[in-house]
Amino acid sequence: MRFHFPITIIDEDFRAENVSGSEIRALASAIEAEGAQVAGITSFGDARSIARQHSRSGAFILSIDDEQFEDVASASKTLDNLREFVLEIRHRNSLIPIFLYGETRTSRHITNDVLKELHGFIHMFEDTPEFVARRIVHESKVYLSRLAPPFFRALIDYAADGSYSWHCPGHSGGVAFLKSPVGQMFYQFFGENLLRADVSNSVDELGQLLDHTGPVAQSERNAERIFDCDHLFFVTNGTSTSNKIVWHSIVAPGDIVVVDRNCRKSVLHAIIMTRAIPVFLQPTRNHYGIIGPIPREALEFERLQSAIRTNPFAANGGDRPRLVAITQSTYDGILYNADAIKRMLDGKVDMLHFDEAWLPHATFHDLYDSMHAIGAGTTRCQDSLVFATQSTHKVLASLSQASQILVQDSESRSLDRECFNEAFLMHTSTSPQYAIIASCDVAAAMMEPPAGTALVEEAINEALDFRRAMRQISLESHGNWWFQVWGPNDLVEEGTGTRADWRLESGAAWHGFGEIADGFNMLDPIKVTILTPGLDIEGKFADIGIPAAIVTRYLAEHGVVVEKTGLYSFFVMFSIGITKGRWNTLVTSLQQFRDDFENDVALNRILPEFVARYPQYEKMNLRHLCAAIHAMYRQHDVAHLTMAMYSSPIVPAMIPADAYAKVAHGEVEHLDIELCEGRVAASVLTPYPPGIPLLIPGERFNRAVVEFLRFSRAFNERFPGFETNIHGLTQRLTNAGVRFYVACLAGEAFGQIDGEGP
Structure with missing residues (x-):
């Protein structure tokens, strides 16, 4: 199978009509005669830009001419250019062949820091072009033959x-x-x-994902080495499945599990499937709707024991949890000091599970030291096993649904792989998609140092450059409104800075999480939340506001799709695939939105597709729509409404598994939301954003939740196209208009509204 990796020649005389140009073109022709391709460049130009394209080349040939050494100044400039280029390449790729090609200069003219990175030094007149070409092409083929990791190969x-x-x-x-x-x-x-490549698991030479044999096993071991863990397993249907595999391997019915309330739905599903008894820990939250950390003191073992004792279903099961599960990297990028958590809970719980779906990049950059669960330099527990589940398709370069499970043994015990694999088999298809396995394999290989560190550093730098650009526009706006970027007030002028730059300090006004432990958490700089005007960190509404849903609708219709939209904030993520062109396009689109807002442009001009779908907005202008939605948010004080909804006490009526058993038997009533206060939820109720469950099966509806559902009903009816998406909520058109219904467990009083039953 032929791949396109041309040999790149950098020579200012590549197209010149002189002896030097003639010789280098003769070499290029000889290389092509050997079956390789050639790309000719006439200048080092921006060494960083060329170095970033190392992934497209099979080798580099760097030419130096005698004229470049005619005087001290030109020689110094030549050597500086050469050094910068070679070191930039090696910062990203330690293996690609680099050859130096010259007339009479020798290795004694080149400094050792450059010389040691070369694969050869070629003199123009000593060997024939054909001989030199064979050597270069051979080295390139050897390099390319070693690129593909085991399964992909x-x-x-x-x-x-x-x-x-x-x-x-x-x-x-x-x-x-x-x-x-x-x-x-x-x-x-x-x-x-x-x-x-879409094949069956009956192809023996590809190995088996199900029993981790052959090339699949070799690739998992290769990823173990790269991610520096004791065990690693590829998963082909997402970290939702990875979480269920981990839980089914270690949690049994009746086990007490302590869980971050800000967990993903798959963890809640795992609780139901394992019949575990959950004790939830409440994270902080600010008025922007951004989920913060669980306070450090809530994770102290004595506090965990107290929480267990006050739970009506866990109180009789002892006060030692089987498992503590933490969402390590919230959706908005808040990280915990994982090493500190491990030291706090080592030996007091059997296992720690860090859901690092959004954090597979952390082990490859020292900015995240101690802020990820497993990897180089992390704390190893004496007694507790540590699991991390990672979505390599979110930040790294895998295909959708690619995930992996990492395990770190303790000093006193190791993972029982055979028992673990029983759970793996329970949740893994016997017909896995082999392209996804290959992408797991390749995503890991791409992170092999130094490449992985360089890729993560580039993502961080792009995110910081975006933040700097947004601040610069704000400064140049001279008091006029502009979008703000949520994060620390101080931003380093160049480079990535240090972890201290991104720590959450107690009481800092910018984060709005109140009195939290200094330095226990940090914001991942590649997770970027953009704030729109209209709401401040205290939850106060301004006279004029621009709801984020309108901005992101505008962006989507102009070719920019964001990750998550809140009330007055939206979220973008700087994965390793984000480029300057992409984020500058976002900045440009935001400037265009501001201009259209200031000029109060008609919606049918700037949102034609949206207006065609929802003609009721046809006669509205942009400012009018922003003012109308902002007024409704302000009237209902939605910032405090959502804060109350998530901070109000939730009362469990039964364990989730028992509630789900009633669902499976059809013991469910679909009630209008006006009738559900005090009733027991039969399904997971999750508003998007932020995607954090309000209720899970077995918990009672309270007044704060019902008030939010009432607001959502009124808002959705008034502003179609901007609806609040709530999983677990059913909308139905009745004689009385649009009604909201939720699934509750049967057995209590059931009512009807206006003669309309569910």
Whole structure:
């Protein structure tokens, strides 16, 4: 299978009509005669820009001419350019071949820091171009042959060997698609390689994900080494499944588990499936709707014991939890000092589970030292096992649904891999998508130092450059409104800074989480929350506001799609795939929004697709829409309403598994929200944003939750297209208008509204 990795020649005479140009072009022709491709560049130019393109090259040839050494000044400049370029390449790639090509200069003219990074020093007139070309092409082939990690290499070989497929899937390497016109479209869209690589687990030479053998096992061991953990398992249907595998491997019915209330739904599903008894820890929250950390003191073991004793279903089970689960990196980027948590709870709980779906990059940069669960330099527990689950498709470069489970053994015990694999088999398909496995393999290989560190540092730098650009625009706005970026007040002028720059200090006004432990948490700088005008950190509404939902609707219609939208904030993430062009486009789009707002442009001009779908906005202008939604938010004091909703006491009526058992037996009533206060929830109720469950099965609806649902109903009815999305809520059109229904457990009084039953 042929890949495109040209050998890059950098020579200012590459196109010149002189002896030097003639010789370098002769070398290029000889390289092409060997079957390789050549890319010619006439200047080092911006060494960093060329170095960032190292991933596209099979080797570099750097040319130096005698004229560049004619005097001290030119020699010094030549050596400086050469050094900068070589060191930039090696900062990202320690293996790609680099050759120096010159006329009469020798290694004694080159400094050792450059010389030691070279694969060879070629003199223009000593060997034939053909001989030199063979050597360069050989080194390039050796380099490229070592790039693919184990599973990806095996998959390439299998797809290329032309084997006839007699196994599943039924499209037989894509052949079935060729028999249908729409199948032809599908085939042409995805390409032959993807379809040839979509194979069955009966292909022995690719190994088995289910029992971790062959190339799959080799790749998992390779990822173990790169992520510096004791065990690593690839998972092909997301960290939702990774979380369930971990829990089913270590949690049994009746076990007490202490869980971050700011957990993902998969953890709640794991609680239900394992019949565990949950004791929830409440995180802080600010009036922007940003979820903060669980206070450090709440994680002290004595406080955990007290919380267990006051839980009506955990009180008789002792006060030692089987597991403590922490959301390590909240959606908005708040991190915990994982080493401190491990020291606090080591030996007091059997296992610690850090849901690091948004944090697989942390182990590769010292900015995150101690702020991730497993990896180089992290604390190893004496007695407790530590699990981390990571979505490598969120920040790293895997395909969607790619995930991995990391395990760190304690000093006194190791993971029982055979028992663990029983849970792995329980949740893993016998027909995994091999392209996802390959992407897990490649995503890990991409993070091999120094490349991984360079990739993470670039992502951090891009995020900081974006933050700096936004602040500069704010300064140049001379008091006129502009979007703000949530984060520390002080921002380093250049570079990534240190962890101290991103620590959350107690009482700092910018974060709004109140009196928290100094330095126990930090904000991940690549998670960027942009604030729109209209609401301050105290929850006070301004006279004029620009709801974030309108901004992100505008951005989407102009080709910019964000990750999450709040009331007056929206979230973007600087993964390793974000570029300057992408974030500058975001800045430009925000400036265009501001101009359109100031000019009060008609919605049918700036949001034509939206207005076509919702014609009731056809005669509105941008300011009018912003003012209308802002007024409703202000009238209902939504900032305090949502704060009360998440901070109000939640009363459990039964353990989640018992509630779900009633659901499975159909013992459910779908009640209008006006009738649900005091009733027991039968499903998970989750507003988006922020995607944090309000209620889980077995918990009672309280007044604060009902008030929020009433507001959502009124808002959704008045502003279609900007609806609050609440999982677990059903909307129905009745004689009395749109009504909201929720699933409650049967057995209590049931009512009807206006003659309309559920």
